[in-house]
Every structure is written in C-alpha cells, then in structure tokens.
Amino acid sequence: MVDFLITITMIGVVSWALIFMVTRRIFSKRSFEFSNRLVSTLHAIVSVSLASLSVQDWGCPLCPLASKSSPQQMKTLAFTLSYMIYDLICCQFDKRVVLDNVVHHLVTIVGIVSGLSYQRCGTEMVAALWITEISSPFLHLRELLKEFGYRDTCLNLAADVCFAIIFSLARMVGGPCLTYATLSSPNPFLIKAMALGLQLVSAFWFYKILKMMKHKLKKRSHFRPQTKSN
Numbered sequence: 001m002v003d004f005l006i007t008i009t010m011i012g013v014v015s016w017a018l019i020f021m022v023t024r025r026i027f028s029k030r031s032f033e034f035s036n037r038l039v040s041t042l043h044a045i046v047s048v049s050l051a052s053l054s055v056q057d058w059g060c061p062l063c064p065l066a067s068k069s070s071p072q073q074m075k076t077l078a079f080t081l082s083y084m085i086y087d088l089i090c091c092q093f094d095k096r097v098v099l100d101n102v103v104h105h106l107v108t109i110v111g112i113v114s115g116l117s118y119q120r121c122g123t124e125m126v127a128a129l130w131i132t133e134i135s136s137p138f139l140h141l142r143e144l145l146k147e148f149g150y151r152d153t154c155l156n157l158a159a160d161v162c163f164a165i166i167f168s169l170a171r172m173v174g175g176p177c178l179t180y181a182t183l184s185s186p187n188p189f190l191i192k193a194m195a196l197g198l199q200l201v202s203a204f205w206f207y208k209i210l211k212m213m214k215h216k217l218k219k220r221s222h223f224r225p226q227t228k229s230n
Contacts, residue, residue: 001071005078005116012082016043020090032094034147036087037140043083044136050076051130054122062127062178066185069115069122077122080129081112104201108132111194121191124182128198131170131178138163157216164213171202 016039023035054072055061069077088105091098115125142159150156175198182195 001074001119002116005074008075008078009082009085012079013086016083016086017090020086030147034144036090036094037143040087041137041140043080043087044133044140047076047080047083047133048130050079051126051133054126056123062123062181065123065181066121066187067123069119069125073122073126074116074119076129077112077116077125081109081116084109084112100201100204104198107194107197107201111191111198114188114190114194118188118191121182121187124178124185124187124191124195127178128195131174132198132202134170135163135167138166152219157220160213160216164209167209168206171199172206175199175202 019042020035020039023038024032027035027038050072054070054076056070057063084105088102088109091101091105111128112125115121138159142156142163145151145153145156145159179195179199183192187195
C-alpha cells in the first residue's frame with residue numbers, strides 16, 4: 001500500500017505540472033498566477049469530491065476518530081499531497097512568494113506524510129481537507145475575475161462575500177471543532193501539531209479577510225451615488 005501511495009503522489013506531481021503547462025499554453029496572454037489558480041481550482045473541486053466520498057458515516061462525519069485510515073482516505077490524501085508538493089514548488093517561480101502560504105503548504109505536507117506513514121487519523125485528515133478546500137474555488141474566482149477586468153464590480157464583490165462567508169463558517173466554526181476533536185483524541189503528536197498549526201494559520205487568514213472585507217465595503221460606500229434631499 002505504501003508503494004502504491006508513493007506512486008500516486010509522484011504521478012500526481014508530474015500530472016499537476018503538465019496540467020499547469022498546458023494551461024499556460026492555452027492562456028498564454030494571461031499571468032503565471034492565472035494558470036496556477038485554474039489548476040488550484042481543479043484540485044479544490046476534485047479533492048472536496050474525493051473527501052466527501054471517503055466519509056465512512058455521514059451520520060457522524062468525524063467517526064471513527066484516531067482510527068486506521070481506510071484505503072479511500074489514504075488515496076484521497078495522497079492525491080492532495082501530490083498537489084501540495086506541486087504548488088509549493090510552482091509558487092517559488094512566481095514573482096510573489098507569500099510566507100504564510102509557504103508555511104501552510106509545509107504544515108500540510110508534513111501532516112499528510114505523517115498520517116500516511118502512521119496509516120491512521122484518516123477521518124480527521126479528510127475532514128481537514130474538506131474544511132480547508134471548500135472555500136478555495138471562491139478564493140480563486142475572485143482573483144480570476146480581476147484578471148478578466150471585473151475588479152471593483154458587483155460580480156467581484158459577490159465572489160468576495162461568498163468566499164468570506166464560506167471560509168469563516170468552515171475555518172472558524174468547523175475548524176475549531178475538528179481541532180478540538182483531534183487534540184482530545186489519542187492521535188500521534190505530529191497530527192495534533194498539524195491540526196493546531198492549520199487552525200492558527202486559518203485564524204490569521206480570517207483576520208486578514210475581515211480587514212479585506214471592511215476595506216472593500218468602505219471603499220464601495222464611498223463610490224455609492226448620493227441622493228439629494230429636497
């Protein structure tokens with residue numbers, strides 16, 4: 001099983017890189033980030049779907065805790081591991097290297113490798129994957145719209161609001177619940193550290209999102225036409 005997971009990961013890294021290069025070829029007039037965000041959107045959609053399919057009991061999505069991972073869960077995690085390795089490498093070739101994004105990738109990679117090595121905690125890790133990726137399509141949509149020329153439009157604001165709401169509910173409601181369940185269960189130390197690390201990164205991003213939405217709404221109110229009173 002370990003050899004099979006390594007194969008999935010290696011093939012995945014190469015596949016993501018090829019998809020990126022094809023995307024760059026098709027959208028040659030667009031930016032480096034544009035193509036990478038298309039790849040990231042594809043990963044988010046597929047990973048959320050795989051994570052949903054690997055839930056063993058929807059009556060209790062976090063059951064069983066601290067248990068042996070199912071084959072489906074490990075394949076899902078290997079799939080995401082391949083993307084995280086690709087994206088970490090790919091982002092280093094961009095003009096902007098964001099430190100918190102690099103930390104997020106490293107924490108995730110270490111956590112997934114640990115989970116696959118232990119072959120445990122599949123429930124917690126798949127739930128973390130679902131929580132962290134459910135808002136990603138809206139994150140990328142808002143940036144893609146800007147490149148298409150829809151910056152400061154109602155459509156872009158709608159994408160911002162959708163992203164902010166879904167991120168906040170997933171990361172700051174579901175996230176703390178999952179973190180508590182992971183920390184209070186007999187999980188390996190690295191899994192607990194990953195859970196806590198991801199939640200701290202999520203809290204930092206939540207703070208940045210609040211500032212972003214406050215700025216956008218304030219900026220939009222300034223451009224709203226004033227009605228004259230008689």
